[in-house]
Amino acid sequence: MFGDMMGMMNKLKEAQEKVEATKKRMDSVLVDEQSNDGLLNVTITxxxxxxxISVDDDLLKDKEQLEDYLVxxxxxxxxKATKINEAEVAAAAKDGMPDIPGMNDMLK
Structure with a gap:
């Protein structure tokens, strides 16, 4: 019993380390997005x-339009970045979790 508990605790620690490593790795995953007409390009992690942020000169002529494009x-x-981040962190957490009866049902 005690050995099983220690094994689960070690698995939980490993899962936590995997999640933290994944979060750190997300700093190097780049997401590119552009406006529909390509006049504004944004890159975020x-x-x-x-x-x-890259702005076409045409957008610099109209402050309100530029603000709308930026938003x-x-x-x-x-x-997009949030979806990638959440999927990667969830996968890392699930992959490292110990097999606890009923836990998969709780995570759904």
Whole structure:
């Protein structure tokens, strides 16, 4: 019994380490997004840190249009990055979890 508990605790620690390593790795996963017409390009990490914004000169002529483009394009990039991040972290957590009866039903 005690050995099983120690084994589960070790598995949980390994799972936590995998999740932390995955979170750190997400800093190097880049997500590119652009406006529909390609006038604005954004690059962010899967941890949702902005790395680059490229603006076409045509957008610099209209402040309100540029602001709208930034909001829309950044939100699309953040949504993509969040999906990638959540999927990768969930996979790392599930992969490292010990086999605890009934736990899979709770995670659904």
């Amino acid at each position: 899967a941890n949702r840190t902005i790395k680059n 829309l394009t950044l939100n699309k990039a953040i949504e």
